[in-house]
Amino acid sequence: DAKTTQPNSMESNEEEPVHLPCNHSTISGTDYIHWYRQLPSQGPEYVIHGLTSNVNNRMASLAIAEDRKSSTLILHRATLRDAAVYYCILTNFLSGSARQLTFGSGTQLTVLP
Amino acid sequence: DVKVTQSSRYLVKRTGEKVFLECVQDMDHENMFWYRQDPGLGLRLIYFSYDVKMKEKGDIPEGYSVSREKKERFSLILESASTNQTSMYLCASSWTGPNSPLHFGNGTRLTVT
Numbered sequence: 001d002a003k004t005t006q007p008n009s010m011e012s013n014e015e016e017p018v019h020l021p022c023n024h025s026t027i028s029g030t031d032y033i034h035w036y037r038q039l040p041s042q043g044p045e046y047v048i049h050g051l052t053s054n055v056n057n058r059m060a061s062l063a064i065a066e067d068r069k070s071s072t073l074i075l076h077r078a079t080l081r082d083a084a085v086y087y088c089i090l091t092n093f094l095s096g097s098a099r100q101l102t103f104g105s106g107t108q109l110t111v112l113p
Numbered sequence: 114d115v116k117v118t119q120s121s122r123y124l125v126k127r128t129g130e131k132v133f134l135e136c137v138q139d140m141d142h143e144n145m146f147w148y149r150q151d152p153g154l155g156l157r158l159i160y161f162s163y164d165v166k167m168k169e170k171g172d173i174p175e176g177y178s179v180s181r182e183k184k185e186r187f188s189l190i191l192e193s194a195s196t197n198q199t200s201m202y203l204c205a206s207s208w209t210g211p212n213s214p215l216h217f218g219n220g221t222r223l224t225v226t
Contacts, residue, residue, distance in 0.1 A: 032212055034212075034214070036214075036215075041219070041220075042217075042219050042220075043117075043203050043204075043205070043217030043218050043219050043220050044156070044203075044215070044217050045216075045217065046214035046215065046216070049212060049214070091212065102158075103148075103155045103156035104155055105153070105155050106155070
């Protein structure tokens with residue numbers, strides 16, 4: 001299975017943009033890139049996903065490198081409520097099984113007031 | 114919004130007890146999952162179900178069983194609880210397909226003494 005690598009922790013100042021990196025050098029052509037986040041005392045929540053093109057939604061933007069070996073989750077203006085663990089995950093769209101969804105240890109984002 | 118409800122937020126049981134963790138989703142999702150989350154180990158898939166009465170083992174099924182008699186309800190059963198099953202248990206649901214996001218409940222923190 002393709003693996004992802006993320007920094008253990010990052011800090012950001014409130015109301016500044018945050019760029020959370022993820023490396024996935026062994027990604028296959030049929031792997032989608034998903035991001036989830038987990039706020040304290042809550043279950044993970046879906047943030048965004050993409051295949052090749054950059055994606056935007058109300059929560060964040062996803063920038064995918066041209067060779068797809070890395071991606072960056074962008075929070076345009078961090079708030080204190082964005083402090084969470086962020087997980088970058090690969091899912092294979094040829095597989096009908098959820099077994100491919102593997103959560104690593106993620107990046108703990110701290111937002112400073 | 115999708116709602117995934119876990120019956121208990123906190124649970125304390127004794128070694129050897131039979132434990133039932135219940136999960137209900139309100140979006141008619143085909144897939145339902147049980148994960149456990151432990152510090153340093155991330156989320157690990159215990160079992161999942163892709164239809165009523167259907168189940169498939171995840172990465173760590175030993176010591177657990179599941180039941181899915183109705184589409185909206187997925188139960189995790191610890192036949193004889195042990196202290197190494199003390200953990201946070203997370204239920205999730207999704208539509209079929211690896212690009213369908215998982216929707217998680219807020220977890221049940223189980224302590225086995």
